[in-house]
Amino acid sequence: MTHYYTNSLKGIILLTNNLPAVLAGHKTNDLYKFIWIQEGKATLVVDHVEKTLGKDEFISLSPLHDIKIKKAEGKYIGLLFNSEFYSIYKHDEEVSCNGLLFNGTSRIVNMQLPEITIRQLYEVIDKMRDEFLLNDSLEGEMLRLLLKRFIILCTRLAREHFSDSQKKESGFDIIRQYSILVDKHFKEKKRVADYAEMLHRSPKTLSNIFASYQLPSPLRIIHERIITEAKRLLLKSPASVKEIATILGFEHVCTFSRFFKHIMGENISDYRRRNSK
Template identity: 55%
Template structure:
């Protein structure tokens, strides 16, 4: 069994475990970024109440916003978790370039499928992480941070390949990443693409062309999806009223929020909450 954790004096945390489903405290910790890597068999999850089955070899990065319920473990998987006090992806974006690519608060998760070479690299990093936990000296924390960065960078490269980001074209793709980051920060008060285009010193048309080139949803849809994802989380995981949620998300009134939710989620606020609210998370392993 793999279950290693380091907690620093500054409340940093990094955890490596093959039994995330058996540790409720980890599931409840709302500060942790996660990489879930299925090494054999399958893993059935609910991510924000959307069921998905990960196949052998797949890696999924998740933010602290995502709520996860492990429904069935039919194989072997590894979870690498860390918080911003251990390694801040915002402050070190120039090192790993993952913010807005691997991690954003929207409803879509990035499913990575490494080839044999990248799989071998991930195994090597995981083995070194496990080995480093056994060394109790003043250098352990920094070595774990370096290995975490290697894991993140490997996954960043996989994500770039998935979106066909050609070598030398990373700076153009960085505009897309920055857009996702800005939407995460400002979706409550900024609802128009023009507002984000101004922040990026680009035109809305340029942004639309960039997103289309990488096969991504339109910039306006990104705003709507991020707002919709937040609305669903607030409806499912808080007791706030529709009126309170409408105010939090920057809608003029409850009616405007209701129309938006019906259009994006395909059902009424009341119907969505009734259908999903009591779907209790469970974990199974076999």
């Protein structure tokens, strides 16, 4: 069953156990997505990469991620919403999930839910179902509050997943802000020094912070964002390699080609031909 709510500002929130039907019947490239496997397992294809999730695993996807359900054995829940319903940018101080749960790279947040979080999320989902059925003038606001609680619970879990109690919150927030800035500026800014300046830190300090959380280097984060966008454009748009190089901020197509082969280990034409099949 799929529960659906939309408001006069084109805000949308969906709760479903039938994602293929939702993906086929709705324009979903503007939707943020949570997928929670409750029983059994499911095989997803995210940005042309196959991923299998087991019981009580969940992933969060931004509107940029292309997703298909290849196989589902058991039960799962999909919670989808757009920025018109709840803007994670506008409410970043409330939920602090931007750049953590949602980013533009293929580094997808995939976590196992502990028992306490499972109980809390079930409680939120049950209350959401009740609100979808009420259909009164306060339905939208109640759904927004419940979605906010759902996001906060997932954000807390993600923070615990990537850090520990001995590390300062400020370091984690710098990593999150760095990811947000890379998402926004990767086409024109490709040096760690550019982002370090915006964050009022030195490149070395940023590298040390990322290393302390056992994360890829700040430069690798930039490269991953560029290459993820390159793959999306190569596979989802008719643009030429030269046009894509320009879109991504490369002055010369040969520079883009060398960068792509260095990161991916194969040239652009081979990658496009192999994945287009």
